[in-house]
Amino acid sequence: MQTTHSGTWIFTGSCSSQLGTVDVVTRYMAESGNYINEIHSFDDRVQGMFFLRIEFTPPSADFSVAHFNDEFVERAAEFDMTWALSPAAKKERVAILVSKYDHCLNDLLFRVRTGQLNIDIPVIISNHPDLEPLAKWHNIPYYHLPITPDTKLEQEQQILGLLAEYRIDLTVLARYMQVLSPSMCQQLDGKAINIHHSLLPGFKGARPYHQAWEKGVKMVGATAHYVNNDLDEGPIITQGIQTVNHALYPEQLISKGQDIERITLFNAVRYHVEKRVFLSGKRTVVFDN
Amino acid sequence: MQTTHSGTWIFTGSCSSQLGTVDVVTRYMAESGNYINEIHSFDDRVQGMFFLRIEFTPPSADFSVAHFNDEFVERAAEFDMTWALSPAAKKERVAILVSKYDHCLNDLLFRVRTGQLNIDIPVIISNHPDLEPLAKWHNIPYYHLPITPDTKLEQEQQILGLLAEYRIDLTVLARYMQVLSPSMCQQLDGKAINIHHSLLPGFKGARPYHQAWEKGVKMVGATAHYVNNDLDEGPIITQGIQTVNHALYPEQLISKGQDIERITLFNAVRYHVEKRVFLSGKRTVVFDN
Amino acid sequence: MQTTHSGTWIFTGSCSSQLGTVDVVTRYMAESGNYINEIHSFDDRVQGMFFLRIEFTPPSADFSVAHFNDEFVERAAEFDMTWALSPAAKKERVAILVSKYDHCLNDLLFRVRTGQLNIDIPVIISNHPDLEPLAKWHNIPYYHLPITPDTKLEQEQQILGLLAEYRIDLTVLARYMQVLSPSMCQQLDGKAINIHHSLLPGFKGARPYHQAWEKGVKMVGATAHYVNNDLDEGPIITQGIQTVNHALYPEQLISKGQDIERITLFNAVRYHVEKRVFLSGKRTVVFDN
Amino acid sequence: MQTTHSGTWIFTGSCSSQLGTVDVVTRYMAESGNYINEIHSFDDRVQGMFFLRIEFTPPSADFSVAHFNDEFVERAAEFDMTWALSPAAKKERVAILVSKYDHCLNDLLFRVRTGQLNIDIPVIISNHPDLEPLAKWHNIPYYHLPITPDTKLEQEQQILGLLAEYRIDLTVLARYMQVLSPSMCQQLDGKAINIHHSLLPGFKGARPYHQAWEKGVKMVGATAHYVNNDLDEGPIITQGIQTVNHALYPEQLISKGQDIERITLFNAVRYHVEKRVFLSGKRTVVFDN
Known part of the structure; x- marks a missing residue:
């Protein structure tokens, strides 16, 4: 909104x-x-x-x-x-990086299309081809830049090139699922938002829903944070939570968590482009409304 | 807090x-x-x-x-x-009016005792004798002023007399369960907070949990509002909500709703004494934190 | 999910x-x-x-x-x-009726496309042409059946004809914004779900967010219920809630409420097709999970 | 309830x-x-x-x-x-262990007194004398068993002795603030519930609210779990959450978290005594209602 x-x-x-x-x-x-x-x-x-x-x-x-x-x-x-x-009316230019999951991308595109989120999305970048049709329907250029351990740094250079070419103000990792190199993190410092599918600092790293299931937690969450050098350690902008119970297996936690992921990411992007977020040390000040 | x-x-x-x-x-x-x-x-x-x-x-x-x-x-x-x-350190003098239910009273007393709520409670007034021991343990004078249809106005005069005698800044109806006369409402206008056990404007009047059960709602709530001439229609300060399901009968809704009632009332009192509430027409502006 | x-x-x-x-x-x-x-x-x-x-x-x-x-x-x-x-694997055939708002439609389509909601949507019907492109992208037939006071009953016959033609199990009013005739209500009794954008029984009828703003409530909600003869009075399946504050004007409540509307409607549809909902008098029994 | x-x-x-x-x-x-x-x-x-x-x-x-x-x-x-x-009517005999904080103790006592929680509390044990007046008012024997590094094991023996003497079914650590010895943990295995003031597995160990503040999280939580050998690692019964923001310092997080701590602990005790909790590996099955 x-x-x-x-x-x-x-x-x-x-x-x-x-x-x-x-x-x-x-x-x-x-x-x-x-x-x-x-x-x-x-x-x-x-x-x-x-x-x-x-x-x-x-x-x-x-x-x-x-x-x-x-x-x-x-x-x-x-x-x-x-x-x-x-x-206030200025639309920031936001690039979205995705992998194969599209719940966050679909959500952001929907909110932009219906005026809930006041940004432009001039480019979508992915290491997989899967979400191109969705981008196409919204008339947004889609770059498929595959990644292998050998080509990682090169691929990141391509991404940074696109961010420059499209004069991007903010980069959103909408479940991009790749660990960025320190050099890329540094260049995106404070200008990129990531959504992590757990309530950080719980369940850092890979497969947080599986970790959550193993641990038997009764709530799963999502955390939107600025990207910095330290994986899943950047300043937290906002968090969301979803109650769960014993009957949900990891694949169901993944499904159940999607709503909270996309709403949490949306809120973080909105706070950022509405200039509501300040950095104070490793913490953020967020003037919500 | x-x-x-x-x-x-x-x-x-x-x-x-x-x-x-x-x-x-x-x-x-x-x-x-x-x-x-x-x-x-x-x-x-x-x-x-x-x-x-x-x-x-x-x-x-x-x-x-x-x-x-x-x-x-x-x-x-x-x-x-x-x-x-x-x-900020000033303790407002708050009178509490109760009937027989003590979950709200107990909660407010606890928060005052432990420093979560920065007020003085110099007097507790009730139309029943039941809660006197609780008041006594906290060394607070307790006035039992029974009420009958015939003595209503007279009893209200006694209450107003006590509020004056104890130099009360704010009167809290902590499930007082009595409809105040228009004249009393007028004298307490803006200086009294009531907790109603529903999410107003739903389920005004008597036995809101029974009404909620009849209607088959999936959420019950509580509303803290300023007292004015119009029953359950005063400006809303804050509201709380609790998810429920089909398995709960009215008596269980009553029990389940107590937590949300007392937290909602506590928040309203805190907002008021911390000067966070303004009236704007029939609505309130609340600078929460 | x-x-x-x-x-x-x-x-x-x-x-x-x-x-x-x-x-x-x-x-x-x-x-x-x-x-x-x-x-x-x-x-x-x-x-x-x-x-x-x-x-x-x-x-x-x-x-x-x-x-x-x-x-x-x-x-x-x-x-x-x-x-x-x-x-459990059977996909019920669900028709969706919409007006111009597409947040609920977009949400249901997304969840069907990504496997979160196990239904088929063989047809989308609207009294406006606006959402046809969205339907088209999902390869779903879209019927634009305009409505005027004079043609209301006729248009409803056309809808009922389509529901029969497409062998529809469940009809979802995803912000359809039209009051159905008693006859149509009767024919859809127990086979149609509506989303109302308030926490019923509060704010029945038109423009509930404007009503909510007038009243100064601190929470807005959404209610998914079965359609019956009585406007906004059908058995409630599930409800959702969103905290709001004084700074939001009606147009912003409308925007803010969209997330809770679509999630509430999705849950109701899921409960229904997963056979989790029973009618018990005017109330529902919902075996959630 | x-x-x-x-x-x-x-x-x-x-x-x-x-x-x-x-x-x-x-x-x-x-x-x-x-x-x-x-x-x-x-x-x-x-x-x-x-x-x-x-x-x-x-x-x-x-x-x-x-x-x-x-x-x-x-x-x-x-x-x-x-x-x-x-x-169902049987009242389990529950011992409560506390330190100086009384929000959980006060809450449990209130719920027992008003019939919300169907247990007997025949004994309260603490390593501090502070909460004796509260116990006394409820006519419950209070044992002050101070603890030093040297007397820890001996003190634990005294506690175990009291649990036996009072034929205790369940021991509740209501912010007891002491790390139990492995031997004591073993003897209480599955028969003791602890409340930890964070959303585990985040912020294990000491001063979780200070850890939460350092990390700049936007939500604080509480976790009720069975005591086992592994500190803060026992099977989780239920969890609660509270939204917070940048304006709250650690001492305010502590205050704000109290409501969620006591409600979470109450729910866990209720689930346990109503026989709603089963152990399945390191996870719990909870048939909530």
Whole structure:
């Protein structure tokens, strides 16, 4: 569901915790005629960091980011604040990487098509040919880049090439099922979201539903997180859960978990493109709504 | 769970939607050395109303409300803003009205005793004698004020007398099971919270679990709302839900619903005393955390 | 998720409550070499009715229903038991009626395509042309039968004609948005499932999300129920819920509720085709798993 | 909530999977005039084991277990079935072990007092004196058995002595906060339930909420499991979950998690005493309702 409003802009900023951090932004907003629709802040006492997200309506339709930045830069400098501006209506360019499972892909495509998720998907990349028909029906270019142990690095270069070619803002691993190389992780750092089919840190690595069955857990979950160097260890954006019982075998846990996987991934992508997620150390601050 | 921090203060304000509403507050906060820990706002496009809640740390321990008000009154006047200040550590004085069911009472007492809920309970009032031992163990005065159709208004006067005598800020109807007279409702307007054992507006009135069983619903719920003139129609603060199935008879729905009733009531009381709830028309704005 | 196992059969039976109801079935199962994989029963003390569901594996692949019935009929007669047999692998023929919203349709199609839902969808019927491309991609005949107040009964006859022509076992109203005539309701009685976008009995009738917003509820829900003569009053099969807050306007509640609508409808269809649902008065018995 | 009915008995049985397992029990039930109210079975395809739970009403109030066993033993022998009988109304004798946290203890005591949980608590044992007043108010003997590294084994002997003296059926570690010795674990094997304040297998060991905060998870949970030799590794009975966000520090996670801990522990105790739990390898079969 798109919860931002067209015509509005989003300001996000962060700096170390100090007196006046909110004021320096809201004062400029008032003075420059920008109307604040919503404001969220968080002051991380442990990291000593301050995070701010504001949705605002500019005084006129020809809002200039450059002008805002020019006027605001000196004020921000006092606080050593970093900030960004983004129109709520802007569609980020999101590449989707998949393998053979299509529940997450199908879900994202559906939400984009029906306006629930405000992104463009200019390209879908897979190491298998299976999901090409689905991509085709949505008129999205589909690249089948097979992978073998020998061609892994080369294939990753091809992917990175496509991400550049299509000017991708965010890469979503929608059950891509491949462990990325450290070098690729590094290049995608903070710009890629993965869905892992367990409630991390439980059941890292391969076949988490089988692990969950072995352990006899009564709940299975899904975790959407940023990709970083450490497998299944990137900062967690959001998590989902599903109650299960003894009567479900691993193949049924896999099936039952699909709903929670796709909803969890959707939420994470939405939070990200709506600029609701901040990194604070290894944790995330998420201004949900 | 107490989520405000000791030493902090809470500012709440509202006015009609207009440019500069956030700024007028945050600017004064910055100029007067008040450190903003957390800020929440909501702009109700339908009502054309703006709501603001700020948790802040004053520059010193001898923070003066009078001084703040003196300095802020002129700025607020420009916006026709109403506002209030309250120390996060302040314990509101809460009276609890009960009948014979004690799951809500027991829960609130437990949370107060263990520090999860930051209130004082100076008095418990009931139309039955049953729960006196529980009150006694917690050293809280217990008033048994029986009620008959003939004595209803008189009994309500006694209650109102006690609320005045004990300087009560908030009255909690913790399954009090009596329909209050219009006059009493009016006097408690906005200052009393009731827990109704259904997901309103479903199953208003008497015996909601029996109604739910008749209807064959697959979920039962609870609703905490402000008391107003209209039975079970006051502004909703929060709601909770519990999945049920065909095997549960009304008496078992009653039992199963108790957990959700008491947690829902606890949340509502916590939201209220932490100044997280605003009225916007017949709806509430709740800055949860 | 399909939770029945291929090769197994499902026995469902009901009769008035009396000694030996389970035994009469399980004894025959044992004597005839049918292996019981799972057994569920419910004894409705209010209705005085007994319900039984058994998943069993026949002794050989050439299991004969006629033979089972021949042998069992006399035993059942003693208890005045009605019963039915159905192979777990059998795909029921399900017609889907839609208007313009496609979240439920898309979801059902996806689950059928990926094997999560074990049904055939031989026909999709709509009063609007919008969803034809989606049907086409799945190679399913799509009938656009427009409706006006004048042509309503005629259009319903066309629908009933198609249901007969396509030998439909179950009709699913996947946000069809039309009030069916009493006559049509009667003909679909117990053979049609509707999804209503509220937690019934709250917010019956039109525009339930707008009603919910007006009322300021903190949860929205969905209800899947059998169609009967009484609008939004048919026996409830299952319900789902979604927490919401003050910041969501009706159009956003609509969007937010879609996930819970489609999952709730999917569950109801699955329960029905897996023979997990029994009617007991105006309530349902659902042997979930 | 007590979901069994007074006057009924519970039969539980298990054996290897084979034809006729249900029938051998239900036939005897029918022949001996025992009325089946509810029947649940599970056939574990991996373990090759069959599990059966039946609630039944005997033909008369003077039901004799010895007589049932005498008559049934030969039939059961054919299947190598082990079984047990227990009156639903029977109150198991449950010892509670605590440290200083009392949310679980308070919850269990409340549910016993109000009839939601059908057990007797003849003794409470703690390594701290803090919770004695709570025990006293409920007229339950409280033993303060302090523990030091040197006296650990001796203290455990004292506990085991008390369990014997009070003829305890089940021991509940309601946040006891002590790692039991292997010898004690062995003696309590299958007869003790622990609540761990995380969603196992995530965050085993000490200070799970602090671990959860470090990791930045968006959900915290609780796990009730049988005690065995392996710390936090015993068979899981049930689990509960609570959504959290970035704004909660460890001490607030601790507070927020209390509700889910106590409800999860209550459910596990209820399942156990209502004979709903079976062990199948390292996993549990739970016939919930």
